[in-house]
Amino acid sequence: MKLIPIALFAGVLLAASANAADAPPAGPPPQAWRSVDPANLVLIDTKYGEVAVELAPQFAPRHVARMRALIGAHFYDGQSFYRVVDGFVAQGGVGEDTASTKIRDAKLEKEWPKLKAEFDRPVGNDVAFTPLGNPDSFAPEVGHVNGFPVGRDPADKRMWIIHCPGTFAFARDNDNDSATTEFYIVIGEAPRRLDRNLTAFGRVIEGMQYIQKLERGDPDVDNGVIQDKAKRDPIIRMRLASDVPAKDRPAFQVLRTDSAFFAQVKDKRRHPAPEFYHRPPLANLDVCAVPVMVKRTGK
Amino acid sequence: MKLIPIALFAGVLLAASANAADAPPAGPPPQAWRSVDPANLVLIDTKYGEVAVELAPQFAPRHVARMRALIGAHFYDGQSFYRVVDGFVAQGGVGEDTASTKIRDAKLEKEWPKLKAEFDRPVGNDVAFTPLGNPDSFAPEVGHVNGFPVGRDPADKRMWIIHCPGTFAFARDNDNDSATTEFYIVIGEAPRRLDRNLTAFGRVIEGMQYIQKLERGDPDVDNGVIQDKAKRDPIIRMRLASDVPAKDRPAFQVLRTDSAFFAQVKDKRRHPAPEFYHRPPLANLDVCAVPVMVKRTGK
Numbered sequence: 001m002k003l004i005p006i007a008l009f010a011g012v013l014l015a016a017s018a019n020a021a022d023a024p025p026a027g028p029p030p031q032a033w034r035s036v037d038p039a040n041l042v043l044i045d046t047k048y049g050e051v052a053v054e055l056a057p058q059f060a061p062r063h064v065a066r067m068r069a070l071i072g073a074h075f076y077d078g079q080s081f082y083r084v085v086d087g088f089v090a091q092g093g094v095g096e097d098t099a100s101t102k103i104r105d106a107k108l109e110k111e112w113p114k115l116k117a118e119f120d121r122p123v124g125n126d127v128a129f130t131p132l133g134n135p136d137s138f139a140p141e142v143g144h145v146n147g148f149p150v151g152r153d154p155a156d157k158r159m160w161i162i163h164c165p166g167t168f169a170f171a172r173d174n175d176n177d178s179a180t181t182e183f184y185i186v187i188g189e190a191p192r193r194l195d196r197n198l199t200a201f202g203r204v205i206e207g208m209q210y211i212q213k214l215e216r217g218d219p220d221v222d223n224g225v226i227q228d229k230a231k232r233d234p235i236i237r238m239r240l241a242s243d244v245p246a247k248d249r250p251a252f253q254v255l256r257t258d259s260a261f262f263a264q265v266k267d268k269r270r271h272p273a274p275e276f277y278h279r280p281p282l283a284n285l286d287v288c289a290v291p292v293m294v295k296r297t298g299k
Numbered sequence: 300m301k302l303i304p305i306a307l308f309a310g311v312l313l314a315a316s317a318n319a320a321d322a323p324p325a326g327p328p329p330q331a332w333r334s335v336d337p338a339n340l341v342l343i344d345t346k347y348g349e350v351a352v353e354l355a356p357q358f359a360p361r362h363v364a365r366m367r368a369l370i371g372a373h374f375y376d377g378q379s380f381y382r383v384v385d386g387f388v389a390q391g392g393v394g395e396d397t398a399s400t401k402i403r404d405a406k407l408e409k410e411w412p413k414l415k416a417e418f419d420r421p422v423g424n425d426v427a428f429t430p431l432g433n434p435d436s437f438a439p440e441v442g443h444v445n446g447f448p449v450g451r452d453p454a455d456k457r458m459w460i461i462h463c464p465g466t467f468a469f470a471r472d473n474d475n476d477s478a479t480t481e482f483y484i485v486i487g488e489a490p491r492r493l494d495r496n497l498t499a500f501g502r503v504i505e506g507m508q509y510i511q512k513l514e515r516g517d518p519d520v521d522n523g524v525i526q527d528k529a530k531r532d533p534i535i536r537m538r539l540a541s542d543v544p545a546k547d548r549p550a551f552q553v554l555r556t557d558s559a560f561f562a563q564v565k566d567k568r569r570h571p572a573p574e575f576y577h578r579p580p581l582a583n584l585d586v587c588a589v590p591v592m593v594k595r596t597g598k
Contacts, residue, residue, distance in 0.1 A: 004497060119578070165386060192588075
């Protein structure tokens with residue numbers, strides 16, 4: 001068995017060979033973990049498995065409040081991932097009861113008025129930004145806040161969640177202030193051109209493999225909307241963990257990205273196992289390719 | 300319906316709104332297409348659908364010859380994607396008949412001797428390198444050769460295929476010159492640290508959505524090897540298109556990345572639809588996020 005090394009638990013890169021004595025994965029210390037607030041934990045039931053998303057109210061309070069309200073109203077239950085473009089996004093939440101798109105959109109917007117955009121927010125002391133430590137091709141500065149990949153611009157003192165695989169965001173029309181109910185999840189190479197052009201307000205912390213299993217649309221037909229409704233994979237149910245009785249409640253911890261342990265993880269990525277990597281890679285990291293460890297601590 | 304725009308056929312970014320008059324996708328002219336040589340076209344049957352891979356003998360002739368020989372010997376038929384790490388790689392071709400890994404590896408290496416690495420090749424006039432046109436964080440220069448994402452170093456005059464989603468490569472042990480039979484396909488954000496450290500010699504040109512559906516392993520257990528063999532998704536069959544009777548043969552054309560049309564595609568990506576993108580993204584492109592169009596022209 002030949003293994004391309006992956007960064008594991010310990011931030012230790014396991015050696016490639018099955019014969020090599022792999023370093024035992026030593027976990028991060030307890031203080032390096034942060035518990036996810038159940039009010040920010042969205043659980044999406046798909047037929048492939050449960051997907052967990054952490055919301056980031058500190059970046060987009062209006063969009064987070066809307067998502068909680070939609071979930072509370074059971075808006076998404078029984079809908080589908082109706083637009084899935086391989087290598088790009090999986091999208092749902094259009095509402096699918098009415099025949100006409102125009103009537104449906106008008107009705108939706110009456111119940112769920114268009115939201116003012118929250119593409120970015122001021123840099124502030126309420127959130128700890130940890131710089132990645134190398135330049136990025138798409139933003140003046142990149143790093144992490146509470147596990148979220150974040151861009152920052154020292155010129156206008158704004159910061160925003162970056163579109164990486166797993167980023168959770170609201171879709172909109174041409175009008176910046178037009179998000180209502182539809183969300184998308186990034187499923188491919190980071191589409192960084194979307195940064196600061198849409199409101200990203202969460203990220204998948206578990207279950208990306210289930211999102212990757214979703215039936216795709218044809219990107220050349222109707223923007224990837226799956227034409228055969230029967231083929232669309234259902235959103236069986238969306239819940240907020242805080243609405244789940246405590247004894248049944250899934251719970252997660254996320255590695256603190258302002259911890260010394262996360263600094264080690266990045267350092268190991270920059271300088272991976274020399275017994276395998278005979279040519280050391282350039283020490284630059286892609287902010288979307290640094291793993292932020294997550295562990296399930298309940299249910 | 301709210302749509303985040305995607306770059307479509309024409310290299311035209313469709314506007315976001317369902318109400319907007321979308322520009323009709325005008326296809327590339329005939330001379331902008333290149334037919335894939337059937338001797339370089341690998342067809343992988345999975346239970347989700349057929350995956351097409353184009354091989355690049357101009358980058359790694361020994362590894363391509365080995366792949367053709369393995370396919371000719373039906374080596375892969377009935378094996379499985381036994382190691383699948385979400386966001387990283389799907390791997391197969393270990394041979395799964397013998398109980399002991401050591402015996403199996405030794406037997407395999409007798410039949411299929413270790414290959415000398417082909418991590419990179421000299422820059423040369425036999426291949427047309429089209430620069431992407433902006434800096435990259437991981438290589439001195441990046442661009443395309445025949446649709447493949449390629450890095451280039453003017454200092455040592457070497458070039459190599461970059462690890463993007465869909466890149467097809469041989470796995471190895473710690474020894475650089477140790478690839479035998481195992482291949483992997485990149486399924487997540489480009490793991491650029493692998494560039495020039497493994498032999499990449501092809502890319503998926505159709506069917507990535509089927510690879511994305513593959514059952515995953517747990518990255519924290521045995522490097523992502525799926526422990527329950529019954530859960531591993533089979534490699535039903537691997538064929539070379541040139542071995543398929545002409546009348547049944549799948550055929551593809553790939554957009555010439557040295558064409559004026561591809562220059563337009565990149566330009567559109569750099570300057571996407573202003574009616575949607577009120578904040579123009581930085582004009583830098585990710586070499587792994589530029590779509591290289593492919594069309595099926597047979598079967």
